[in-house]
Amino acid sequence: MTSGRSAGGARREWERVADSLRDRIEAGEIPVDSQLPTQAELVEQFDVARATVQRALKELQDEGYVASIQGKGVFARNWRNPTRAHANGAAVHPVSATVKLADAVAEAFEAEHITIDAYCLTSESLNAALVEPVGRVLRAELRPSSITVRLLLPSSDVLLAFPRNTEDPSDPRPRDRLARLIDLQTQVLRNLLFDLSVRRLVESVVIEIRTVPVTPTTKVYALNRAKGMTGYYKVVDQPVELDDGTRVSIYDVLGVGAKLYAQSAEQFAECQEWFDSLWETIAESA
Structure with missing residues (x-):
């Protein structure tokens, strides 16, 4: 065999x-x-x-x-x-039905040309998964020629289903907090990958970020246009401290620990078409 x-x-x-x-x-x-x-x-x-x-x-x-x-x-x-x-x-x-994002991203980095499409609430999980393979590139253990990331995130100027104040859905502060988290995580993403280009370890690094006026209830990753994973955000009621020091209860999600499930070839093909359709139609540059 x-x-x-x-x-x-x-x-x-x-x-x-x-x-x-x-x-x-x-x-x-x-x-x-x-x-x-x-x-x-x-x-x-x-x-x-x-x-x-x-x-x-x-x-x-x-x-x-x-x-x-x-x-x-x-x-x-x-x-x-x-x-x-x-x-x-x-x-x-x-x-195995479940897959770790870090393992999948590490595998993707074995290729010469790397593509990562992600639809999620923030890029926090992706950033964590990138640390190890980026380190391998820095140590010259891997030598990819190009890295292209397309990131689809929720728009910050629409009323999202979450995060939101459990007592006052119109309260803009939870949404403002999310916007700041998104800005922080996307900057981390840029710093991680653009550093490889600055050091001339990777010939081409492209990061495109677009937003859609939709609350993501799932997270989706497509790697090298060959492998896909889907995870589900679980909504929880939890207290948070806002920038003004106020503690409020909000509906938020558990994203970093969400299980990811590997897609079959047929599911992946459909998922890639779905992502591309959002990217090419209603998505707007961040």
Whole structure:
């Protein structure tokens, strides 16, 4: 059984590591239930960064080839059991329903040309996910040629469903607070990525931010026009302190900790068209 993952182009480093380990497990060179070499040993064997090894092991775990046991290591699994087959006989590996944004962004940064489309309330989660791969570019572990980010955010001049004062929906202060948070987070985003251009580590860095007069109840990310994720904002009633020192109760959302769910190929195609339709019609430059 072969992966075929690298057909049609040069493999990325983590794919090279994953393909090699997968082949060794399938051939019995790494027997079922036996422990794989440590991450440090794999780094030395493949002459790659630790993050590359971690990404490869994550892929193999998602496919059912290995299992990680905390405090003990990574062990080969019976890879034949988790697979199921389509009617045409092609093997399909189960993929975890949830995905971490940091892992997905790290994977996206393995490409030469990186694109990130995001529809969200602020860019806080995206900023956090960018820190590690940006650090790898700064350390010359990754050398992308271009990074393009399109960010869709809620307009600050419309009455949003949240955040809002639970007692007085017309109170503009929660919305003003959100606008300041958005300004802060988008500036962080610009600083993170434009620094790579200033240092001439990436040839082209483009960040476009547009707003739509809609309250986002979900967050959506599309990476390299190939992979999509969706998360759901949960509305909560919580007290906050405003700039004037007043404490009020507002309806707000839990965004940073929201679970993200991987989209199927069909879902992603529809999601990308949806994002593009907003971007090209009602979205306005921030």
